[in-house]
Amino acid sequence: MAATDxxxxxxxxxxxxxxxxxxxxxxxxGRLATRCTELLRVTACGVLLxxxxxxxxxxxxxxxxxxxxxxxxxxNSEGPCLDAFTMGxxxxxxxxxxxxxxxxxxxxxxxxxxxxxxxxxxxxxxxxRLGALNLLNAAPGPFDSxxxxxxxxxxxxxxxxxxxxxxxxxxxxxxEQLQVxxxxxxxxxxxxxxxxxRLGIDVDAAxxxxxxxxxxxxxxxxxxxxxxxxxxxxxxxxxxPDVATGVRPRGRGHRDRVPLCSARTRRDWT
Amino acid sequence: MEQAGSVGVxxxxxxxxxxxxxxxxxxxxxxxxxxxxxxxxxxxxxxxRLSVGTAGIRGEPLLACGAIAxxxxxxxxxxxxxxxxxxxxxxxxxxxxxxxxxxxRGRWPAFAPAAVDHGIRAMFAFPVTAGTxxxxxxxxxxxxxxxxxxxxxxxxxxxxxxxxxxxxxxQSGIVPDVDDLHDTALATRxxxxxxxxxxxxxxxxxxxxxxxxxxxxxxxxxxxxxSEVAADVVARRVRLSAGDMPPSHAxxxxxxxxxxxxxxxxxxxxxx
Numbered sequence: 001m002a003a004t005d006x007x008x009x010x011x012x013x014x015x016x017x018x019x020x021x022x023x024x025x026x027x028x029x030g031r032l033a034t035r036c037t038e039l040l041r042v043t044a045c046g047v048l049l050x051x052x053x054x055x056x057x058x059x060x061x062x063x064x065x066x067x068x069x070x071x072x073x074x075x076n077s078e079g080p081c082l083d084a085f086t087m088g089x090x091x092x093x094x095x096x097x098x099x100x101x102x103x104x105x106x107x108x109x110x111x112x113x114x115x116x117x118x119x120x121x122x123x124x125x126x127x128x129r130l131g132a133l134n135l136l137n138a139a140p141g142p143f144d145s146x147x148x149x150x151x152x153x154x155x156x157x158x159x160x161x162x163x164x165x166x167x168x169x170x171x172x173x174x175x176e177q178l179q180v181x182x183x184x185x186x187x188x189x190x191x192x193x194x195x196x197x198r199l200g201i202d203v204d205a206a207x208x209x210x211x212x213x214x215x216x217x218x219x220x221x222x223x224x225x226x227x228x229x230x231x232x233x234x235x236x237x238x239x240x241p242d243v244a245t246g247v248r249p250r251g252r253g254h255r256d257r258v259p260l261c262s263a264r265t266r267r268d269w270t
Numbered sequence: 271m272e273q274a275g276s277v278g279v280x281x282x283x284x285x286x287x288x289x290x291x292x293x294x295x296x297x298x299x300x301x302x303x304x305x306x307x308x309x310x311x312x313x314x315x316x317x318x319r320l321s322v323g324t325a326g327i328r329g330e331p332l333l334a335c336g337a338i339a340x341x342x343x344x345x346x347x348x349x350x351x352x353x354x355x356x357x358x359x360x361x362x363x364x365x366x367x368x369x370x371x372x373x374x375r376g377r378w379p380a381f382a383p384a385a386v387d388h389g390i391r392a393m394f395a396f397p398v399t400a401g402t403x404x405x406x407x408x409x410x411x412x413x414x415x416x417x418x419x420x421x422x423x424x425x426x427x428x429x430x431x432x433x434x435x436x437x438x439x440x441q442s443g444i445v446p447d448v449d450d451l452h453d454t455a456l457a458t459r460x461x462x463x464x465x466x467x468x469x470x471x472x473x474x475x476x477x478x479x480x481x482x483x484x485x486x487x488x489x490x491x492x493x494x495x496x497s498e499v500a501a502d503v504v505a506r507r508v509r510l511s512a513g514d515m516p517p518s519h520a521x522x523x524x525x526x527x528x529x530x531x532x533x534x535x536x537x538x539x540x541x542x
Contacts, residue, residue, distance in 0.1 A: 052427035053276045055459055069461055172365035175423055180362045182459075186401035189461045190478055193468025193504070203465045203504060226402045229468065229478050 011035040015157040025181040029060035032158045037062040040147040043138045049131035059185045066204035067113040079106035080120035081132040091120045094142035116140035123159045184222040191225035198235040279428040284448045293445045296436045303429040304335040311339020311411040317404045339411040352381040354409045357395035364395045368415040391415040396430040403478035431455045438483040457496040466500035488514045
């Protein structure tokens, strides 16, 4: 396998380190998605959690966010993640080009998004089912069995990490934590839409802006999204004055407003 | 799966409304919630902000089923502490299986003992939100200590989702049928609906909660599904205009307690 022992060890340490006071589940699952794409050498990875309606919702993804998001929504009616989640076992299809009678709609959507192979891994610990991990490859071919085993081990570590919080605190913490993840995710989608409109770009590009700003300023995606939707962050575009004049959000005089597009400038200063 | 529970919640709300020969409303949701969870009381509170840009969120009990629950809900906002206050501030459910234990008393030194004195041992508070946009909160009060069983917890969350749609509709003067309500509540779990909400908020300079209400009103007026209109907005095939704004929107998100209906908080649904 491509991943070194050291990388694998670091990933596990990272995914079990959930007992910190400022634990953020969206960040945590985002790291899971990133580690999976790096270590398993897959094109994209999405993390789906089940909500209280029994619907699978994408809460984090590797950089291929947009394509994974669409595929996640399809999987509430059919797909490998729904199967992995309901049956609690890994589900694989090495070549979607052959078609798959189990999931005609998912197969079509995955191919349209440019994916040829899919692997779904359940996120569960005994009877506790949280969701599923979705691994996607652009190139057809079965997933390496070592990679699948490592992926499942990472999914298990993350699941235990989340549930661990509960055993140490209270049973209720898990339910609270999952709701926070779903609510934060909604705020991220709202912020994407808000940015897309203000900057005249599509929602995927808006997510890129959001993520870059969060990283450049060493802030959480969730916190930046909340600042945008609550009007605490200026979404102006200083380099385009004609746009900037029209884009002052609501003008309610927040004192701590920070221009979003200064992210690059700030990084250059340091 | 929990899908069944989700449908069950809507059936309970609608059955209650039908028994009164009335369209389903927030009031029916609060009542059905208390009944289905075997609670001593349930309360829906409206959220509003004291000032812009601060954490100064306050609530006002609007619909109370059970007099004690109504009093305790109000007490939380008076004291500025309690599970409902924390649920609103953190946009997260706060589930307290035993208000008499040390951790609950430590966290809410004034509220927890008061609740126990009033014969309430467990309280489950759920924010009613669209993302971080806070509309209000649902408080479920139980006489017995103990966790909410898994299915009841899932149902309570579905009730909170139902209350989101019913509150937005009440604000916009929409009186929808049950299929439409259920469809809309499910749509509020979809990513593109929230992307569209963000776009509308930017287009019309609205807070997120009002943008969602505007999107919903636009769909309702044209007999379309919320999910369809949202897809059109994201694809920029549709752009909402000021005419889509809900008739009564509060300056900073949510519904202001002044123009909400019914008025005098807390009003009890059923006499105790």
